[in-house]
Amino acid sequence: MKLDKSNFSEWYDTVLRESGLYDYGRYPVKGMGVWMPFGFKLRRLVLDNIVRRILDETGHEEVLFPVLIPKTLLEKETEHIRGFEGEVYWVTKGGHEELDIPLALRPTSETAISYMESFWISSYKQLPMKLYQIVPVYRYETKATRPLIRLREVSTFKEAHTAHESFEDADKQCKEAIEIYKRIYDELGIPYMINMRPSWDRFAGALYTVAFDTVMPDGRVLQIGTVHHLGQNFTIPFEVRFQRKDEEVDYAWQTSYGISDRIIAALIAVHGDDRGLVLPPKVAPIQVVVIPIPQKDEELDKKVREVAKEITEGLKEKGWRVVLDDRDDKTPGHKYYEWELKGVPFRIEIGKRELEGELTVARRDIRKRTKVKREELDQKLKEMSEEFFNNIKEKAWEFMRSRIVQTDDLEEAKELVEKRMVVEVPWCGRKECGLRMDEEVGRVLGMPLDKDAKVKGKRCITCGREAKVIVRLAKTY
Amino acid sequence: MKLDKSNFSEWYDTVLRESGLYDYGRYPVKGMGVWMPFGFKLRRLVLDNIVRRILDETGHEEVLFPVLIPKTLLEKETEHIRGFEGEVYWVTKGGHEELDIPLALRPTSETAISYMESFWISSYKQLPMKLYQIVPVYRYETKATRPLIRLREVSTFKEAHTAHESFEDADKQCKEAIEIYKRIYDELGIPYMINMRPSWDRFAGALYTVAFDTVMPDGRVLQIGTVHHLGQNFTIPFEVRFQRKDEEVDYAWQTSYGISDRIIAALIAVHGDDRGLVLPPKVAPIQVVVIPIPQKDEELDKKVREVAKEITEGLKEKGWRVVLDDRDDKTPGHKYYEWELKGVPFRIEIGKRELEGELTVARRDIRKRTKVKREELDQKLKEMSEEFFNNIKEKAWEFMRSRIVQTDDLEEAKELVEKRMVVEVPWCGRKECGLRMDEEVGRVLGMPLDKDAKVKGKRCITCGREAKVIVRLAKTY
Structure with a gap:
């Protein structure tokens, strides 16, 4: 298999499949795919180590709402439903019965959340309320679907929903959301533009929409995050009322902001190269692979394997996500190829020379080997992780700026x-x-x-x- | 609010709602509720610290499949669809169009996974394949629904699906699954019976079904896990074929095993008491609450608050999930009541005496105070966590055995x-x-x-x- 990133579309599909990230095109529902074990780990690291951590640090609380929204609820905000009705999946039957009210697979959750907020919120003391959930959302897309880019089941949608005392507070929250998204994308080294969408391209029901956009390798722009000021557009029809400090009753002011599977699509597209994935160490499911080089001398071969094992265990203890690849039926060259495809940042080769002298560490991003003293391995890998990340981030930004x-x-x-x-x-x-x-x-x-x-x-x-x-x-x- | 666990049904609903775990009965779709921030944290700790950890340790790999399964796929194994067809939710419309083939909201994923395994599996070298996912499943229940016990949206379903070379290997896997479920429930202190279900009560499509059952406080039995030997019942219709070592081609042998939201229902029901939740320290979202006792003397009051803060920070650094409750508008008594309801295992009260002398730690399970030297706090809390857990576990087992x-x-x-x-x-x-x-x-x-x-x-x-x-x-x- 030959990879060529300048033919991005093919490169992308091949890398997703061959690296074992996401099985797309074979599941028998159009626009829906399967997260494979390796992809699931990457997705989880991105969500847990970056997205959830940053949202939790900034006072957001995670919740989980049902996937089904009654038609009556979804239709309450007229502009909103107008924006979505062409692409909603409807559940109309339960068992052999017709349902009285069709249920939508959520395309997004403003209506469901606003409805519940009408029970939860009664006083300014409860505001701001900053909730989020990470859930699948559904769009019956009529456009051509693309894995993790335009899906009918968006399997990962981080949607935050906040409620505030005033227009200004919601406005400030939008600014905070922009800062949060900067942090998230900065930690992944994904470059972005921040664009205030024109009036005709706002989220259905928003006063304004700010979007994060990145440039894909083929020069096309991918929207990777949006932030909406919702004003009182949902709180009025859903009657989310609260008592203000001055004892007047007002409707709450809301924002919502979302990031989808596209965070992974961008991560793959932006950093990858002609050998496959290049993953930032912070989110790489495997950060280090240790490969013993087979030796003709049996005694020596045994020794090499032992040392490879020791080094693997040592790194594991230090908290590295490390794999020992001691398969007998693959050549070192074949192994290099496989782990490069999967974007493993560091490869440690253990041969005869490494038994006594320094270790050889190969960096995935620049494909260069460095000598490292065994006792300094942990420390050096930390330093190299930083250099690795700075390098791929800088390269990604340079590319985007050049476009x-x-x-x-x-x-x-x-x-x-x-x-x-x-x-x-x-x-x-x-x-x-x-x-x-x-x-x-x-x-x-x-x-x-x-x-x-x-x-x-x-x-x-x-x-x-x-x-x-x-x-x-x-x-x- | 007065809690009385001997009236279990009311106790359960009240505790779920008042502790902020799960909002049930207000969401406008019957049998579906909302995980609130506190409940979501508990759910996440149970899933991440126990369920995922143990499955990962035993060689299972997490994946994520779409929620929609085409009718044609679901119907391929006839006994299976007969078992489920009365309670499947059907998506029949996308936008304004009727879908050609109705799509089921997954009631369980044997069919979807077997279908994909037919692409993935070709050789015995790939077996055993041990996958799992944690996803919502849907049942259009005609029986009375109960929060986290019988839902139409089972928001948490851990389903493992394995494929093997032989009947015997699948049989062994069922035994491993039983051991895994023992570990999971042992770590939560939830007592169980293990019962081989009679032939008329097997999972639709299984050769045999083994269930984990626990006894709820009202004496009724709750099924909290099932393990199924599926034989070749799915692999034959779905053509999951592989080449054996002897080069013959055979259909793979499968098992599946699942645990639902009921793991949380049982956790709440089994350990709770007349004051609310009692949570094992390992999964308690808040393990320790620190409460400064207000002092009339301003200087003293300031000092008490400072010390409370120091202790909170100290515990946080040691990795404890700790909260400082320094609210001015609540009395200590009111605070005790609130945190007891939420099942926080340890409460540290900081008053005048605690400034110089030892600290006072109150245990939620036995509601007794112990004196602890400040420098020994971390160590003592560790020991007390173990005693706490052993106590509630023993009590729970005693209760079940007595029934x-x-x-x-x-x-x-x-x-x-x-x-x-x-x-x-x-x-x-x-x-x-x-x-x-x-x-x-x-x-x-x-x-x-x-x-x-x-x-x-x-x-x-x-x-x-x-x-x-x-x-x-x-x-x-």
């Missing part, structure tokens, strides 16, 4: 988007012109919040009027 | 089951007599595998013929 360009010219913008670049262009701010860009140039990602884009003196690329903002356009997933 | 009695008389058996006892009676082994016991006396739990029940010389309580086995009968959930 973002500016132009004031409509035709050039079209050409650049055609070449799969993200273009930043001046815009007058009128929806009419925005929709024209959406149609003729590329999807309007929105206004950059991650940099101070100068707009003064510029003119809208579609109408030539004075520009009010810079917007990013790109071909998206 | 199991023997009789050779049909009328007495009826009376005993009426009194909510588990009775062990001799049985001739004929289905006819078994079904009569089921109908007239109590549910046939099956033949005890946890003890050597003497049957020699005894006669079947229904027909008077020579008895072949002892069976247990009881009123069940």
